[in-house]
Structures are given as structure tokens and as C-alpha cells.
Amino acid sequence: MRTQVAIVGGGPAGLLLSHLLHLQGIDSVVLERRSREELEAEIRAGVLEQGTADLLNEIGVGERMMEEGARHRGINLQFGGRRHRIDFHALVGRGIMLYGQHEVVKDLIAARLAAGGKIIFEAEGVGVRDLKSEGPRVLFRKDGEEEELSCDFVAGCDGFHGVCRPCIPESACATYERRYPFGWFGILVKAPRSSEELIYCLNERGFALISTRSPEIQRMYFQCDPEDDVANWPDERIWEEMHARLANDEGWDLIEGEIIQKGIVQMRSFVIEPMQYGRLFLAGDAAHIVPPTGAKGMNLAVGDVRVLSRGLAEYYSSGRTDLLDAYTRTCLGRVWKAQRFSWWMTSMLHRFHQEDEFRYRLQLAELDYVTSSRAASASLAENYTGLPVE
Incomplete structure (x- = not known):
């Protein structure tokens, strides 16, 4: 040939x-x-x-x-029980x-x-x-x-x-090479969308993410030990953890459904x-x-x-x-x-050591700055929606 x-x-x-x-x-x-x-x-x-x-x-x-x-046209950053939207289109005129x-x-x-x-x-x-x-x-x-x-x-x-x-x-x-001391526990769920746009969340318990695959299939993640075993996470425990990390002060609630896939992603x-x-x-x-x-x-x-x-x-x-x-x-x-x-993004949104309260406070300050400063929000939007190829 x-x-x-x-x-x-x-x-x-x-x-x-x-x-x-x-x-x-x-x-x-x-x-x-x-x-x-x-x-x-x-x-x-x-x-x-x-x-x-x-x-x-x-x-x-x-x-x-x-x-x-x-x-x-944007994503949501959640921390301290509050959710903040980063409007990509308003900031850089692009989306995902x-x-x-x-x-x-x-x-x-x-x-x-x-x-x-x-x-x-x-x-x-x-x-x-x-x-x-x-x-x-x-x-x-x-x-x-x-x-x-x-x-x-x-x-x-x-x-x-x-x-x-x-x-x-x-x-x-x-x-x-750099290996991170945590992984993502990912699930595919048969359920309607809990949010129209992605939610990135930093919680005292760790990171969580709400994404989507279709109107009927949703993708969700939460930070976990990369050496953990999927068998340790029955559905009830998964939903309990997701609700705990994503709870906010605005009355929003996560929509549950049938979990059709589970897996741990190394970081x-x-x-x-x-x-x-x-x-x-x-x-x-x-x-x-x-x-x-x-x-x-x-x-x-x-x-x-x-x-x-x-x-x-x-x-x-x-x-x-x-x-x-x-x-x-x-x-x-x-x-x-x-x-x-x-x-x-990884450093800002994950708990590296649960006992490191100083670092956690710095992360909260970083998120507060990113969501309150137009310049910082625009930098996130520019990178997330894509830098030029050349």
C-alpha cells in the first residue's frame, strides 16, 4: 500500500x-x-x-x-453558596x-x-x-x-x-509532566438539564461540575481520590455528595435521574x-x-x-x-x-488539602476577583472560548 x-x-x-x-x-x-x-x-x-x-x-x-x-454564551462559577455568570459574548464576542x-x-x-x-x-x-x-x-x-x-x-x-x-x-x-493529587468521579445521567450552562463549583468538600450531553443526557463530575474505587459509590451516596457540593442560597436544586455510567478520570x-x-x-x-x-x-x-x-x-x-x-x-x-x-482553572477550583484553610481562602478570593473584575472575567472568557491557532 x-x-x-x-x-x-x-x-x-x-x-x-x-x-x-x-x-x-x-x-x-x-x-x-x-x-x-x-x-x-x-x-x-x-x-x-x-x-x-x-x-x-x-x-x-x-x-x-x-x-x-x-x-x-457563558459559564457559571459557584462558591460560597453563590453563583456568578461569566458572559462570554458580552466580554469577548464568542461562545462555545x-x-x-x-x-x-x-x-x-x-x-x-x-x-x-x-x-x-x-x-x-x-x-x-x-x-x-x-x-x-x-x-x-x-x-x-x-x-x-x-x-x-x-x-x-x-x-x-x-x-x-x-x-x-x-x-x-x-x-x-504534572500529576494532580485528585481525580474526577464522572457520571452520565438520564435526566433533563439542571442548568442551561455549565456550573463550575468550589465547595469546602471539593470541586463539582454540571455539564450536558443532550436534553436527555447530562454529564456531572465531582472531585475524588484518584485511587478510589467506583464500587465505593452507590447511586444514593453520589447524589448525596452532589447535592452537598452544589447547594446554594438561590433555591436552585439538582435534578436527579438514572445513572447509566460511572468512572474516575485521572488528572x-x-x-x-x-x-x-x-x-x-x-x-x-x-x-x-x-x-x-x-x-x-x-x-x-x-x-x-x-x-x-x-x-x-x-x-x-x-x-x-x-x-x-x-x-x-x-x-x-x-x-x-x-x-x-x-x-x-484546576488550582482555583479544587481542594488540594482539606486541612489547608489558608489556600482555600485564597481560592475564594481569586474567584471573587474573577467574578467581580471585568478584566479578569474577560481573560477567562478569552482563554475558555479559544486563543488563536497561530
């Missing part, structure tokens, strides 16, 4: 890159270890920055998002779209297949070779047969635990530098992880592949490698700003 760009990973980063390349006349093949059914059924969060939603519309895959997604990552994946798969794109699902034993040459190869098994895909470039879009990042020798890169930050090695370019979670507090994960992946697709388009149209050579520098400028914002 032969293609111009081999894309390892069929999540939103890999699929979007494939479609962006297709629109510029560049051939690609996507290799994905999971089946299409597994990929489309994996329910994931989806807060889309204004620029991400605009891009999906520009390339013709945003129709269902516009029909089914929830447009939000809540539309699940798995729904984006469905739309991109449909678009790629309709355009005759090549996606190889259930590709096993993927290995990448000859990255420093002009002819990299990707080896894999499909239906028990050994296959080889030759290409000009490899895009590693296969996530934090994928095979591409380890292909960069330790001597050729640096990694930066960490990670960056590899550089994001490229020879003819390999990493994108999305393969190159960086952010805590979910800032809602930046998928948006950073979208930013990466936008930059990469432009670099590849320049190479195939003119032979120049200026944009490809600058790929790491261009992407990491935005990645580190997103790391800073995600770290700031």
Missing part, C-alpha cells in the same frame, strides 16, 4: 487531519485499532471552542452539530458549543467515507519504521495478514498510550518537546495532555492538525518545508498557554 500521509489513530485528530488533507488534494490513510462501532460508541466530553465549531462548519461537517449541539467528541467522530467518519477516504479499522500490531528517511513505513496486521503502508509522512494521532510517541528517542526529546498535565521527529509529527493527546478543567483537550488536537495540514499543503504545492519545520514551535506556543489556563 502507498499513500502520501499515513495517519495512526482514528480519533478526532486523525480523522480531521485526513479530511483537511483531502480538501487540499492530499492522499492519506487512517489506521485505527478499534472497530467503527467501538469508536463511535465511546462517549467522550465535547466542549468546542468557537474556532473549532467554525472550522467544522467551514469544511462541511458541522450540520448535525448545529442541529443537535448546545450553544452556550457542547457537542460530544464521539459525535464529532461520527460526523468525520461519515464525511471521509462519503468522499472515498481510506480508514482501516481494527488495524492490529501497528509499528512505525524509517522515520528519518524520505520513505517511512507503517506495519500492521489486518484480518490476520501482515500489511505494509509506505508514505511520505506519518502523523501520530494515536493518543497518550499510542505507539508513535515512543518512536522518538529519549535523547531527542524532553517531557514535562495530569503532559507535554513532549519537540512534537516532531524526522518524518513523524505528533498531534493531540499523543503530544500533550491537559486536565479537563479548562476544556482544552480536543481543541488543542484540532489546532495541531490545522497547523500540520497547512504545512503539508505547502510542502506538496511548493516543496518548501518552512511550515513543517516550524510545526513544534507553532503548536507549542498555544499548547503551553492552554496548559497555563487549565492549571489555573
Whole structure:
């Protein structure tokens, strides 16, 4: 098999890159270890920055998002029993779209297949070779047969635990990592929306978040011990904890429903530098992880592949490698700003040590400042709705 760009990973980063390349006349093949059914059924969060939603519309895959997604013009910060709205549109003229990552994946798969794109699902034993040459190869098994895909470039879009990042020798890169002393206990609930917009809450007991997936399915989280066991949390205990953390002085109450999914999300930050090695370019979670507090994960992946697709388009149209050579520098400028914002949101809204009352008072003061200062609110709005890609 032969293609111009081999894309390892069929999540939103890999699929979007494939479609962006297709629109510029560049051939690609996507290799994905999971089946299409597994990929489309994996329910994931989806807060889309204004620029991400605009891009999906520009390339013709945003129709269902516009029909089914929830447009939000702001978020709520709750502390001290009081709720404060940050009006994104009034502050920066932008908003966000809540539309699940798995729904984006469905739309991109449909678009790629309709355009005759090549996606190889259930590709096993993927290995990448000859990255420093002009002819990299990707080896894999499909239906028990050994296959080889030759290409000009490899895009590693296969996530934090994928095979591409380890292909960069330790001597050729640096990694930066932070692990947080807490996790998120997440639940999916069959219930009407408790709030039209997201609620981020700091309580003496810890952090809580109210989000949404659809008018009928809601996503909720609360801060927990990352080593805790889901089995320790029967439904009754979960609702008791959520009510305790989200209680306020305004008479609002949380709407309960059937809990259809439970899980614990680990909290960490990670960056590899550089994001490229020879003819390999990493994108999305393969190159960086952010805590979910800032809602930046998928948006950073979208930013990466936008930059990469432009670099590849320049190479195939003119032979120049200026944009490809600058790929790491261009992407990491935005990645580190997103790391800073995600770290700031996480630090402001979580209890690090229950006995550390001094820090807790500082957090309350920070939230009071953010919600009472237009300049501070505008900074939050600017970062949350999305900084420029370049």
C-alpha cells in the first residue's frame, strides 16, 4: 500500500487531519485499532471552542452539530453558596458549543467515507519504521495478514498510550509532566438539564461540575481520590455528595435521574518537546495532555492538525518545508498557554488539602476577583472560548 500521509489513530485528530488533507488534494490513510462501532460508541466530553465549531462548519461537517449541539454564551462559577455568570459574548464576542467528541467522530467518519477516504479499522500490531528517511513505513496486521503502508509522512494521532510517541528517542526529546493529587468521579445521567450552562463549583468538600450531553443526557463530575474505587459509590451516596457540593442560597436544586455510567478520570498535565521527529509529527493527546478543567483537550488536537495540514499543503504545492519545520514551535506556543489556563482553572477550583484553610481562602478570593473584575472575567472568557491557532 502507498499513500502520501499515513495517519495512526482514528480519533478526532486523525480523522480531521485526513479530511483537511483531502480538501487540499492530499492522499492519506487512517489506521485505527478499534472497530467503527467501538469508536463511535465511546462517549467522550465535547466542549468546542468557537474556532473549532467554525472550522467544522467551514469544511462541511458541522450540520448535525448545529442541529443537535448546545450553544452556550457563558459559564457559571459557584462558591460560597453563590453563583456568578461569566458572559462570554458580552466580554469577548464568542461562545462555545457542547457537542460530544464521539459525535464529532461520527460526523468525520461519515464525511471521509462519503468522499472515498481510506480508514482501516481494527488495524492490529501497528509499528512505525524509517522515520528519518524520505520513505517511512507503517506495519500492521489486518484480518490476520501482515500489511505494509509506505508514505511520505506519518502523523501520530494515536493518543497518550499510542505507539508513535515512543518512536522518538529519549535523547531527542524532553517531557514535562504534572500529576494532580485528585481525580474526577464522572457520571452520565438520564435526566433533563439542571442548568442551561455549565456550573463550575468550589465547595469546602471539593470541586463539582454540571455539564450536558443532550436534553436527555447530562454529564456531572465531582472531585475524588484518584485511587478510589467506583464500587465505593452507590447511586444514593453520589447524589448525596452532589447535592452537598452544589447547594446554594438561590433555591436552585439538582435534578436527579438514572445513572447509566460511572468512572474516575485521572488528572495530569503532559507535554513532549519537540512534537516532531524526522518524518513523524505528533498531534493531540499523543503530544500533550491537559486536565479537563479548562476544556482544552480536543481543541488543542484540532489546532495541531490545522497547523500540520497547512504545512503539508505547502510542502506538496511548493516543496518548501518552512511550515513543517516550524510545526513544534507553532503548536507549542498555544499548547503551553492552554496548559497555563487549565492549571489555573484546576488550582482555583479544587481542594488540594482539606486541612489547608489558608489556600482555600485564597481560592475564594481569586474567584471573587474573577467574578467581580471585568478584566479578569474577560481573560477567562478569552482563554475558555479559544486563543488563536497561530
